[in-house]
Amino acid sequence: MDLVIRRALPSDKRDVLAAVRTLWGGHDRIPDVFDSWVTHRTGPFFVAESAGRVVGMGKLTVVSPTEAWLEGGRVAPRWRRKGIATALIAHRIEYAQTRGFRVLRFSTASDNTPIHRAARTFGFTRVATLSRYEAPAARGTSPARARRTQERFVLRRVGPLVQRGHGWEWREVTLRDVRAAIARSRAFVSDARVGAAAVLGDRYEQSLMVVAVGGRVRPLTDLLRGLRGEASRRGLDDVSFYVSNATERGAARSAGYRKPWSGETYLFEKRLPD
Numbered sequence: 001m002d003l004v005i006r007r008a009l010p011s012d013k014r015d016v017l018a019a020v021r022t023l024w025g026g027h028d029r030i031p032d033v034f035d036s037w038v039t040h041r042t043g044p045f046f047v048a049e050s051a052g053r054v055v056g057m058g059k060l061t062v063v064s065p066t067e068a069w070l071e072g073g074r075v076a077p078r079w080r081r082k083g084i085a086t087a088l089i090a091h092r093i094e095y096a097q098t099r100g101f102r103v104l105r106f107s108t109a110s111d112n113t114p115i116h117r118a119a120r121t122f123g124f125t126r127v128a129t130l131s132r133y134e135a136p137a138a139r140g141t142s143p144a145r146a147r148r149t150q151e152r153f154v155l156r157r158v159g160p161l162v163q164r165g166h167g168w169e170w171r172e173v174t175l176r177d178v179r180a181a182i183a184r185s186r187a188f189v190s191d192a193r194v195g196a197a198a199v200l201g202d203r204y205e206q207s208l209m210v211v212a213v214g215g216r217v218r219p220l221t222d223l224l225r226g227l228r229g230e231a232s233r234r235g236l237d238d239v240s241f242y243v244s245n246a247t248e249r250g251a252a253r254s255a256g257y258r259k260p261w262s263g264e265t266y267l268f269e270k271r272l273p274d
Contacts, residue, residue, distance in 0.1 A: 140229030195219025
C-alpha cells in the first residue's frame with residue numbers, strides 16, 4: 001500500500017471529517033478541533049494519505065520545550081489493520097526525536113487494548129492509572145489559599161504531573177506553575193505545614209477542576225472536603241479531579257467523592273535519547 005504521511009492542509013477538511021464520521025457514535029472531537037489543529041500552531045497535525053485519499057491522522061502537541069503529547073490518532077474504519085496507525089505513531093516519534101524533545105506522552109482508556117499493545121511495541125511505559133472522582137458542592141469552610149512562601153512545599157505535594165485543560169492530558173508540573181497558581185489564588189493547602197495541596201484549573205461547565213493534588217491521607221481528606229465548600233462558595237455544582245494512587249483514592253472516598261464512571265485512564269510515557 002502506498003502511504004504518504006504529511007502535514008494536514010485546510011483543503012483536507014472534508015476528507016478528514018469523512019474519515020471520522022462514524023467514530024464514537026458520530027461524536028468524535030476531530031471536527032471541533034480541525035480548524036485550530038490545521039494551523040499547526042500547537043504542533044504538527046499529520047494525515048496519512050493513500051491513493052490521494054486521507055485514511056488516517058495524528059497530532060503531536062507541544063506542551064513544553066522538552067515535552068510533546070500524542071493525540072488525535074485515527075484511522076478510517078475501512079482502512080484499519082493495514083499498519084496505518086503504527087506508521088503514524090512511528091512518524092510522530094521520529095519527528096519528536098529530530099526536534100529535540102525528551103519525553104512523549106499519551107493517554108487512552110483502560111480497555112483500549114490495541115493501543116496498549118502499540119505502546120509496548122514503541123517502548124512506552126505506563127506511568128499512571130488515573131480515575132476521575134467527583135463530589136457535589138457542599139456548604140462549608142473553604143481551605144486556606146497557599147502563600148508564596150509555601151510554593152516549594154506545594155510543588156512537592158502535587159507533583160509530578162499537572163492536568164492540561166479538562167481532558168486526558170498531563171505534563172510535568174513546575175515551580176512556575178505553582179507560582180502562577182498562587183498568584184491567581186488557585187493553590188490551596190490543608191494547613192500551615194502543607195500536609196496536602198491542590199492546584200485548580202479553569203472552570204469546566206459547572207465544575208471546580210482540580211488539576212494537581214497530593215498529600216498525606218488525613219490532611220488531604222480535609223482539603224478535599226474544603227474544596228467542596230469552595231465550589232459552593234463559587235456557585236458551582238461539584239468538584240472534579242483525577243486520582244492517581246491509593247492515598248488519593250482513600251482520601252477522596254473519605255471526603256465524599258465517588259467515580260462517575262467505572263473506567264480508568266492509562267497514561268503512557270516514552271523517554272527519548274539525548
